[in-house]
Amino acid sequence: MGIEGSFWRAIAVYRVASLAYAALLLATAGGYRRPLLGWLVLGVMALWTAGATFAYSVARGRTLLLIDLLVTMGCLLASPYVQGPEAGPGGVVPVTATWVGGPVLAWAVHGGRRAGVAAAIVISAADLWVRGLRGFDLLVPLNGSVLLILAGAVVGHVARLTKRAEERLQRAAEMEAAGRERERLARGIHDSVLQVLTLVQRRGLEIGGEAAELGRLAGEQEAALREMIRAEPSGTARAGLSDLGTLLRRFGSAAVTVSTPATPLLLPAGHAEEVAAAVGAALDNVRRHCGEGARAWVLAEEDDGSVTVTVRDDGPGIPDGRLAEAEADGRLGVARSIRGRVTGLGGTVAVTSVPGQGTEVELTVPAPSPLPGGPPYSYGRERSPGDGGGRPSDVARRHRPGSRRGGIRRGGDHG
Missing domain, CATH: 1.20.58 (Methane Monooxygenase Hydroxylase; Chain G, domain 1)
Incomplete structure (x- = not known):
């Protein structure tokens, strides 16, 4: 009772x-x-x-x-x-x-x-x-x-x-129990599956050839599995809200570095899913147009009642007029998959590209005011496997010193 x-x-x-x-x-x-x-x-x-x-x-x-x-x-x-x-x-x-x-x-x-x-x-x-x-x-x-x-x-x-x-109190007890269970599963996975994937990745890169591709895939799966067991339980989300950071960290891999605030980056659930889908479409374009070896960086941050996600790459960049040409030819990757999703949420999309220096896609959407995530967000460690971590701003300066926001550059999204 x-x-x-x-x-x-x-x-x-x-x-x-x-x-x-x-x-x-x-x-x-x-x-x-x-x-x-x-x-x-x-x-x-x-x-x-x-x-x-x-x-x-x-x-x-x-x-x-x-x-x-x-x-x-x-x-x-x-x-x-x-x-x-x-x-x-x-x-x-x-x-x-x-x-x-x-x-x-x-x-x-x-x-x-x-x-x-x-x-x-x-x-x-x-x-x-x-x-x-x-x-x-x-x-x-x-x-x-x-x-x-x-x-x-x-x-x-x-x-x-x-x-x-x-x-x-009941919800807190359930969340604590869920956290303990996640820790138990994480220890078991780390002692078995993750170690095997790490070994496959290392040996594949050492052998080269087709084994290198297998190693790369093993590394991506290792990164995804690490993020899955590290993500906060769903009970941390507020009613009707989702943590955008959790959704974005799923894209982390050996080729994609994801940096998010240490505190939840809360948006209405539907909005968070749409923004994550737009980021996924941008990363797909990186792989399609920049090659498998291209690196991409994703930075999410909250500022002045809005949430901004910046996606950058180190690819060849987008030639002038290429986006308009792609849209005229019916290739609507940027127009619909990215810009259409974000503008439908009342946000904006800015694409900046310098030939030979990569591309930056900046997605900005309005956030609940005030954000129910508590105090201003502070940055945590980067969520990329094998990376030494660091602040997102440090990663930004290291890769693209000419950035407007000091964030992370994102790939040649040519539609």
């Missing part, structure tokens, strides 16, 4: 204690014209206390809460017949006494402070009608009504906060 179960047990204890107090008042206090009828009402209260305690322990719903409220009001409205018409103006406590607070607390725990206040107002109206016969001074009953309303509001608020805290 968790923390919420403790609230329901406390309500059950309150009902029993209030029932005992009402019985004590009926047995010791005077002013009741029909005491036998009062004991009959008290018997109904006792039966409902037992029944409600059991019912709330099994299932809770609005029907049960409504019945609880109606039974309590029925017992309260029976007080004038037990006490006589002069008891209310005389200030005699109704036969239910404080037992009427039970359904208020139940509604508050189940539905929050608004439900608790609503139930308190209904009970208070019935109580004032019972006590207010013949127009006696309402100061004392009003104090009781105010206390009942405040109790419904406070208990409902605390119960709602407690439920949320319990849900967050």
Whole structure:
């Protein structure tokens, strides 16, 4: 039952204690014209206390809460017949006494402070009608009504906060368990599969020929597998948002270096997938037009309410007019796969190319404002296997000192 179960047990204890107090008042206090009828009402209260305690322990719903409220009001409205018409103006406590607070607390725990206040107002109206016969001074009953309303509001608020805290604790425990499982799997994979792939890559490069191609493929698979076991569990994403950095790091390989912030780079899930697809299309163009030996670098960063992904390569660059010519010939790799995706998200695409010095494709899309990823992003290590790491800006200066953003150059995307 968790923390919420403790609230329901406390309500059950309150009902029993209030029932005992009402019985004590009926047995010791005077002013009741029909005491036998009062004991009959008290018997109904006792039966409902037992029944409600059991019912709330099994299932809770609005029907049960409504019945609880109606039974309590029925017992309260029976007080004038037990006490006589002069008891209310005389200030005699109704036969239910404080037992009427039970359904208020139940509604508050189940539905929050608004439900608790609503139930308190209904009970208070019935109580004032019972006590207010013949127009006696309402100061004392009003104090009781105010206390009942405040109790419904406070208990409902605390119960709602407690439920949320319990849900967050549960999610944290699940994420911790998932993280431990990922670490266990990562250790097993590192001790077996990754070592074999590393060996195949090294030996293939040493042998050369067709074995070198096999080694290259083994290296790419090793990089992809390392990124898969290193990626954060899906539970780190917020509702409706995805970490673009996780999607981009899947492109990392021996030929592609990916640099992302150390903190999540959150975008709406659909937007993040579209940006990642555009980056994938740009990298496909690098392989197609620059050759298998071309290197590419991907840098993702957040700045001023937008996310920018820069893709660069060290290929031969794009000749002037080549993109327009490719689009006229119906080759729409840049126009649709890249520019079409990004502009559809309200973003922009800038292609900069210098013949003989490679190409840079800069994708910029608006981000949620403010980004729910916390404090400004700080750069972590690069995610390329076998690379010594370092800051993205350092990698940028090392490869393309003439860059406008100091980021990473990206390949000859010719459509």
